[in-house]
Amino acid sequence: MLEVDDLHVSYGAVNAVHGVSMRAEPGKxxxxxxxxxxxxxxxxxxxxxxxxPRSGTVQLDGVDLTGKRAHVMVRHSMVLVPEGRRVFPTLTVVENLRIGGYRASRAQVDETIEEVYSQFPILSERRGTAAGLLSGGEQQMLAFGRALMSQPKAILMDEPSMGLAPTMVDTVMTKVRQIADRGIAVLMVEQNADAGLAIADEVSVITRGRTVWTGPTADADRAAVRAVLGDAALDDPDIGIGREPTAGGGTGER
Ligand SMILES: Nc1ncnc2c1ncn2[C@@H]1O[C@H](COP(=O)(O)OP(=O)(O)O)[C@@H](O)[C@H]1O
Ligand SMILES: [Mg+2]
Structure with missing residues (x-):
């Protein structure tokens, strides 16, 4: 189980996050x-x-990982699928996958690649293709596959459906569900709330850097989430409840 408690994060003097708490259970x-x-x-x-983080705690299965660097997090079985997918465009599909498994032995990597291919047949078909030539949906599958190469217990996903065609959004969400069903804890940010709610078990709502609501998906239907988010949901086209996700985002992150 991934447990994030009372996280505070700043960019210089800007307190971007002040009081975020989230949970993700295996298989959920x-x-x-x-x-x-x-x-x-x-x-x-x-x-x-x-x-x-400036303060707060990050724990995976009771092990305190707060403040550890990303490569250490990967060693402790937690991996991020970043916003915008960030596959290496000039490398082939299989080369991208090998990078995700850099910790393991060659034999182990080969075995895990076969598992990833069976989960994502399209990656097997495209194994020799440069990742930059894949469609957005295929690149998202590759980003998932690369994350799975580290055999994680927890996967964090940042807007996996961003910029994808509507038909591809459901395919990607189905894959997210399948990843969780294999026993992995998935913590997913998704602007396409309808698509996300269709596969999620739990929902956390963040408003202005703080967690303001957490509960089972059944209690987080559109009306409830809209009520929790209040006026912002009605006024802000970027919230995405029942709306198409907006491109870009302009968050100024790296
Ligand atoms: N690298 C950065 N430097 C300074 N401020 C940032 C940076 N990245 C994000 N921010 C600010 O932090 C806040 C949260 O941004 P972000 O986490 O990207 O939001 P979200 O993913 O929910 O859209 C915003 O006010 C954003 O402008
Ligand atoms: Mg974002």
Whole structure:
């Protein structure tokens, strides 16, 4: 179980995140919702070791990982699938996958690649293709596959459906569900709230850098989430409840 408690993260003097708490259980998907700029990416990146939190704790199966760097987090079985997928465009599909498994022996990597291919047949078909030539949906599958190469217990996903065609969004969400069903804890930020709610078990809502609501998906139907987010949900086109996700985001992150 991944447990994030009372996370505070700043960029210099700017307190982007001040009081974010989230949980993700093995075999479950926790969906993180919130307006553009609410602090979702900052929170995920701090949990995954790309920013050092000012305070708060990150624990995986009771082991305190707070403030560890990203490569250490990967060793402790937690991995981030970043916003925008960030596959290496000039490397082939299989080369991208090998990078995700850099810790393991050659034989172990080969075995894990076969598992990834069986989960994502399209990656097997495209194994020799440069990742930059894949469609957005295929690149997202590759980003998932690369994350799975480290055999994680917890996967953090930042807006996996961003920029994808509507038909591809459901395919990607189905894959997210399947990843969780294999016993992995998934913590997913997703602007497409409807698509996310369709596969999530738990929901956490972040407003202006703080967790304001957490509960089972059944209690987080559109009306409930809208009520929790209040006026922001009605006024802010970036929240994404029942709306198409907006491109870009303009969060100024690296
Ligand atoms: N590298 C950065 N430097 C300074 N401020 C940042 C940086 N990245 C994000 N922010 C600010 O932190 C807040 C949270 O951003 P972010 O975590 O990207 O939100 P979200 O992912 O929910 O859209 C925003 O106000 C954003 O402008
Ligand atoms: Mg973001």
């Amino acid at each position: 998907v926790t969906l993180v919702l919130g307006a553009n700029g609410a602090g979702k990416t900052t929170s995920l990146r701090a949990v995954a070791g790309f920013h050092r």
